[in-house]
Amino acid sequence: MTNLDRSVAGVTCREVLFELSDYLDNALSEQRIAQLRAHLDGCTTCLRFGNDVAETLHALRVSAAQPVSIPPRTASALRARLTLERTAHNRARDPT
Amino acid sequence: MVVTSAPTPDSKLDLDRDDLWAAARGDEMAFESFVIRHEASVYRFVQSLGSVGADADDALQETFIHAWRAASTYQGTGSARAWLLSIARHVVYRAGRRHAGEPAEFDSLESIAQRAGWGDESEVRARADDRARVVQDALQRLSVADREILVLREIQELSGDDTAAALQLSLPAMKSRLHRARLRLTSVLRETFRNEDVA
Numbered sequence: 001m002t003n004l005d006r007s008v009a010g011v012t013c014r015e016v017l018f019e020l021s022d023y024l025d026n027a028l029s030e031q032r033i034a035q036l037r038a039h040l041d042g043c044t045t046c047l048r049f050g051n052d053v054a055e056t057l058h059a060l061r062v063s064a065a066q067p068v069s070i071p072p073r074t075a076s077a078l079r080a081r082l083t084l085e086r087t088a089h090n091r092a093r094d095p096t
Numbered sequence: 097m098v099v100t101s102a103p104t105p106d107s108k109l110d111l112d113r114d115d116l117w118a119a120a121r122g123d124e125m126a127f128e129s130f131v132i133r134h135e136a137s138v139y140r141f142v143q144s145l146g147s148v149g150a151d152a153d154d155a156l157q158e159t160f161i162h163a164w165r166a167a168s169t170y171q172g173t174g175s176a177r178a179w180l181l182s183i184a185r186h187v188v189y190r191a192g193r194r195h196a197g198e199p200a201e202f203d204s205l206e207s208i209a210q211r212a213g214w215g216d217e218s219e220v221r222a223r224a225d226d227r228a229r230v231v232q233d234a235l236q237r238l239s240v241a242d243r244e245i246l247v248l249r250e251i252q253e254l255s256g257d258d259t260a261a262a263l264q265l266s267l268p269a270m271k272s273r274l275h276r277a278r279l280r281l282t283s284v285l286r287e288t289f290r291n292e293d294v295a
Contacts, residue, residue: 017214085164
């Protein structure tokens with residue numbers, strides 16, 4: 001394994017590894033993003049790894065992007081159960 | 097490397113809040129609107145936690161029954177979808193008597209990253225269509241704790257705050273768990289491709 005303490009552009013590979021998710025989520029300050037980007041520009045190891053993680057997450061999102069519909073029988077059973085629940089609730093509230 | 101913006105706040109937030117508060121006053125039509133907006137999302141989520149067939153149907157029903165009964169407790173401070181998925185999570189774990197998403201083991205981030213391929217530049221990088229082909233299977237091979245946080249954040253697209261709320265974690269704890277889960281998913285994909293190369 002390459003040395004995680006290697007410093008490129010004033011940032012170590014370990015720092016990139018620990019902050020990678022925040023970087024991908026754009027959850028860091030602009031200044032910090034610029035610092036990590038400078039490291040990635042000069043470190044093929046971190047760039048390659050970051051791309052692997054980013055592309056894996058992209059694949060996960062794409063794989064789940066198609067609309068989900070529930071089976072009609074499942075939807076009907078849900079409505080029937082909710083109707084029962086409401087009926088019981090209303091009877092309990094107003095026994096007459 | 098593409099930097100993505102965090103998921104935007106749920107645009108249905110106000111609508112959900114209004115419907116839940118109306119449901120708390122007994123408005124059945126409002127609750128039906130809420131159900132229509134979220135039933136598919138809940139169904140997918142309970143399936144991702146391992147509920148299949150009749151168990152998934154039961155979990156879906158139990159989730160909305162609990163939501164109907166508890167509508168008055170929704171504070172409106174976070175997204176209603178996160179609140180609802182938190183209920184779904186408890187329903188699934190209670191039904192299966194499973195331990196709610198605690199990581200089974202503690203690995204150092206460095207060791208997880210190594211398994212995910214950090215520092216190994218000898219491998220040919222996987223193509224996007226290959227990743228898409230195997231990623232759902234890889235997701236199912238993760239622990240429940242890893243799977244649920246990835247589903248909430250990446251597939252359900254909850255915000256970081258809402259994901260933390262749904263899992264009853266602090267934001268830093270959620271982010272730490274999410275980061276590890278992302279690396280473990282990358283690791284499982286890498287292992288899948290290596291096995292395919294050997295076969």
